[in-house]
Amino acid sequence: MISGDATGAPPRAPGKGRYNSFRIIGGASLGALFEWYDFYVYGALASVLGHVFFPPIDESFAFFASLAAFGAGFAVRPFGALVFGWLGDFIGRKYAFLLTILVMGSSTALVGLLPTYEQIGLAAPILLIILRLAQGLALGGEYGGAAIFVAEHAPANRRGLHTSWIQTTATLGFGLSLIVVLICRASLSPAEFLEWGWRLPFIASILLLGLSVYIRVRLHESPLFTELKARGQTSKQPITDSLLRWRNLRWMLLALFGATAGQAVIWYAGQFYVLFFLQSTLKVPHDTATLLVAAGLLLGTPFVVLFGYLSDLIGRKPIMIAGCLIAAVSLIPVFKGLTLATNPALVRASQAAPISVSGSDCSAMLWRSEATICDLVRAQLSRGGIPYEWETSPGQPLSVKIAGQGIPVDETLLGLTMALRTAGYPERADPAQINFPLAIGLLTVLMTFVAMVYGPIAAFLVELFPTRVRFTSLSLPYHLGNGWFGGMLPVIAFGMVLETGNIYAGLWYPIIVAAASAIIGFFFLNETYNRNLMRVTHPVGNALSPASSSDT
Template identity: 60%
Template sequence: MASIGLRTAAVRPGEQRRVILAASLGTVFEWYDFYLYGSLAIFFGALFFPPGNETAAFLASLATFGAGFAVRPFGALVFGRLGDIVGRKHAFLLTILVMGVSTAAVGLLPTYDQIGLWAPALLMLLRLAQGLALGGEYGGAATYVAEHAPAGRRGLHTSWIQTTATLGFFLSLAVIYVCRQVIGDEDFKVWGWRIPFLASVALLAISTYIRLQLKESPLFTELQAQGRTSRNPLTESFARWKNLKGVLIALLGATAGQGVVWYTGQFYALFFMQNTLKMDYEAAYPLIAFTLLMSTPLFLFFGWLSDKVGRKPIMIAGCLLCAATCIPIFQSLTHAANPALARALAISPVTLIGGGTCTTFYMTAPETPCDMARDYLSRAGIGYRVEPGDALEIRIGSRSLAGFNEEELEHALAEAGYPAVADPKQIDRPAVVALLSLLMLYVAMVYGPIAAFLVELFPTRIRYTSMSLPYHLGNGWFGGFLPFIAFALVVQTGDLYYGLWYPIVVAVFTVAVSLIAIRETKDRDLAR
């Protein structure tokens, strides 16, 4: 095995830089493809799902967004097995082809008005294909870079891969923003939304060319030359307790918490600003995009720092800080981005008396007056309390309304100072950027070191398979469904910040498991 370690150390600096650039650039394009849907989810409810209930359509849109994450672990198994048997390069060359083709196909899909229920069915199918591809991409790129990196610099080298998700998200926002500005908002909603998806064809060509120039990982090449590659990495990874234990520890003690912190700080922040605070995209997109771009170096910093002090303490600190402060941060975001809404919520709180007529949860058109009121208030981004009672009464401050009448409720809310949209002139942009940057600091703390940690946790012969599964379970399941779960909790309770308890609980649980079960990995030898 010593020869494997010597082969890794002998990789020239110039070659290391090319490896990082090639793997990272291709991965940026994959994340761009995957996150286009998330960036446009606010439109897809109306485009691809049955009309009649905007809240249910938006939840269905978020569920479809989450479905792409749900299958990521299966992509990790399929492509991870391929990468551990035939090589890292071949596996993540295939993933980018699947991702590019399925993303471009979304841009060609007919809408619900054109083909009915076939529209959401085909959209779901393509989201599943995207999820499968991404499930194989990340593990291959991280493993490939780490196996070229010198000892003592794996955190820094793999942190370049960690920037790609944020840069891909940034790229998707930038392309959408430019398209909306050039085409116009109305035309973009009708047909212009297709352009960012179809642009994936050009990105696919560039990414494929880049990946074709790569050579195989030196560690895998040496292992292959010795005839020691795994014949069944799935069995070795998950049917043997020693390796399965590592997978479970990685999931529950690292990637679950990392996933919810990441999606709270980036995607849920965007959903909250647009759907709850009613910020126009012309205000929300530049603020998010600017923060993403300015915060990207933090991933490199914490990757570098993890080479010095270890991966574990940085990731634990990020989870704890997010759990302790995310609710105050989102409350402050309300005051900074939509101060009129914050004042109205404080001066004239909304109470629904008659909770006995509310259903436990709904994904169909609301039928009872209580559900109609909840649906309307949720779409308007207005928090409320629900109290028991037999007949619906809506209190707005000191004013009381009997039953549900949309026009009457809309008029009463306007008189109480509730804004229909956030006033761009009242947005405190420096405060919004500062709050989003604080969330991004936590994201960088948990995400910057995670690739190096996962690579170091498993042996070379099953590394691709073993590290990919917990990563995509943590990010795909715990993180990917966060927007759906959080928004559903808000609809159910009426509390605009109640959905944040989901990432808080997961992050605290992850810290507890990490403290008990995880040992530091930064000094481990990859040649094993």
Template identity: 55%
Template sequence: MADAVATSGAKNGETVQRKDALVIGAASVGTVFEWYDFYLYGSLATYITHHFFSGVNETTGYIFALLAFAAGFAVRPFGALVFGRLGDLWGRKNTFLVTMLLMGLSTFVVGLLPSYEQIGVAAPIALVLMRLIQGLALGGEYGGAATYVAEHAPHGRRGFYTSFIQITATFGLFLSLVVILATRSTVGEDAFQAFGWRIPFLISIALLGVSLWIRLQLSESPSFQKMVDEGKGSKQPLKDSFARWGNLKIVILALVGLTAGQAVVWYTGQFYALFFIEKMLKVDGATANTLVAIALLIGTPFFVVCGWLSDKIGRKPIIMLGCALAALTYFPLFKTLTAAANPQLAAATASAPVTVIADPADCSFQFDPVGKTVFNTSCDLAKSYLAKAGVSYENQPVAAGEVAEVRIGETTLPSFRGETLSKEQFAVEKKAWEAKLGEALKTAGYPEKADPAKINKPLVIFVLTLLVIYVTMVYGPVAAMLVELFPTNIRYTSMSLPYHIGNGWFGGFLPTTAFAMVAATGNIYYGLWYPIVVAAVTAIIGMLFLKETKDVDIEA
């Protein structure tokens, strides 16, 4: 800790505690607000699809909504470079005041944007622009907050202190879910669908004001101030971080052996789980949000536990164990989630599995960026309905030219060739075909929606909480470890880039990638291969090549 703070601590331990509480609290409150802003979009992806991507088919619209969500993540490394450089030149405090302002204003504007029906394609363009601004701002926010708190923390307690910053992402998501639920219950589902989804975005302007006021009470980081006073600052933090092999090697290792696996475990446990319950298992949005919020509330204290434990036994063992457990248990946990959240779907899948029997050349990946393609082959007709109904299926190839069939248990229904029909005939035949297929699925026990009365809520919460605990293991100690890997004069820049490539690209694209993998294969669990492979690679590389950092002197 800085000399001034250490001196006051020698005289009065209580003063140190008050100063530390202000540092942690001010950095954390602002970061909670920024995560709240960022994750409102992910929590409301279904409504975003309806209002901003209504010009394309449902599957394409949802993928587009997720891509717009991912756009914010895509630019986070660039925000890390821009604001990381400013943070190493200009100071930690000033930089994350700017990032907070950008984040808050762009979020408020999202609540005001006209829909696709009102202004056409300009609506999704404006939405993506706001997401890009949010992503740039968040790219500079996290590194500043984590560095600021770590540079105030006493030696031997950095894991504990920075764990409060790690809570902010989960608490921001939790806060967004609570605000959404409160708005839903206040205005009703129909009004929420029409306009109420905008309210959580609009009220963020009040949170921005409070957060800015709190952060203005802070002074500069003691480590940064000491470095400036001694004239040891870097004049070219980007060059010193990435053009010198000694530091660049650590940046690369921090990415592949640390943040990539941490990111996919984080987004699987807290975001993909919500998408999975709502989109794949057909649990209504309010119930899904409530169950996830309860799990987050139970699991969140483990961020501090894991941060504190990392000060005792090390950062590396906890993070790598979390990645390994995730890779080994995701499949059984998500299958348990299916059985608990929608037991009728699980029973029907076991007793009457669905197979699409089709010529592979007759099947296309149903992604239509311009909304003009008509998917009218016999295979596409079958797969589009099953995807919309949330029914998992296997694929079985047949000889070229044969009409596709859908087998449901022992029942087989032939599809039809829509490409040979007129537009009017196709519409009539499609309606009749979908009604017949829907009735066959219903007879086999496939539900249109999860029955709220049959959801095993305690088991769902248990599985979701376990997924959150994996998140706390990989995420709780990671800020301290990243700070400890790099010297003070280029710390903000160096730690921000691997963190935001890992979380912005590996993690941020996870919902989009996983959903696209499910849409392509028909298997609702297939998307899990993405986080499993990345987490396993990180666990192996991290264990073999990453050094332990808990005893590093960050001012040396």
């Protein structure tokens, strides 16, 4: 006989539900928040780390290399999902996400102790990438463990609300990393921060690691997993049962392409890529951009809990699909609004004096081994965040025009620099001209898109898979979506901008992925919010059948 209510809620001691909920949600969420901080503090310092750890070839190259190293941590997250998913389904939820915090915390602290490129040469970026891979592996087990742990304790009609607190930890961890970096920058001179101050946010993770381990050691195992283990129904081979059983693999693929891929690109566009966009493209001062994004995160995070709560009332699917579609049609207008709000001089100059570059001597700027004059021109425009139209003209010499007038250029690029200033293109954003209310409002709008897709998704994924393979089956599509589709967004988008000259070109990547997820999710994913969590197998039916709340 299955314990709990008809929809799979675990039994509760009289009078202790509120205390238990606070302890379980708080314990899992706080540890997850610290782990996200560890992972994202790298991203908050990407521009500095590019300068410190990579060869000083070119500013654009160093930043791109830093983003690529950041992306390496995302690339291995699915492998971490398999390793820790197996551990969570075979041994237990608690031990899996206790181990993840140990790996994450120690790897982050070691980044703060690494020698720089100037000190040990190419060994520096190699060691940095190794530690990023370790962080990615750990994060591959963190999310599934925390989300499942909370959901398997939660009342059936409050799973969306309770797991939405886990969802806030990624945003709050990112926000915490921004705040810590900002405090360190404000406390030190620019030279001190560049020399050694950047290490402090990484080393601080040692304190967070100790607190997280203390909290998680005191938590008890999930009641559903404990009961399943007592009944002898746990999976002896979770990876095989997840990946080599078509009935389960089908739902993993649908979860990836119909939910997590779209959720991921919206999350990273609305929180992470927008920070790079403000700092590197619009040339908003680093601290100002950080404060703007932090304000947007602070105002928008409560919506994650709100949409988690609403998903308990009307379902997970309609909210997530609506979020994908709304974001897909709104990203470019919102980013254009951010440009107007934070760097209006750039908007005025690009409208009054548009730039065009054409020629046959540079058609793959990122991948050429030797730079031509055309490459140098496009690199300077990209570094300055200056939009331009690029056209390949076979057999034609390089042509650079500003407001239709040809500009003579040579390897010094002095003529181009003078022409840009004459045309009114700013070297950087003027803080006095930033419309702070508009910018924060638009960043909050982006966070609302994030909240719609991110608030319900933990409960949705937990409910989609049976208990015996839930950790593995949930973690893999989540981290394929977020680690590959989402985590690679900054690199892909930045590369698209470099190649096209259009500062908004990178947004087409999240737009296309989000729209595709909405279509796939609408036609092929079932609603899950009325399902029984204490299931050994999937509900009877095919991918197009309505969700079942009965055991099979």
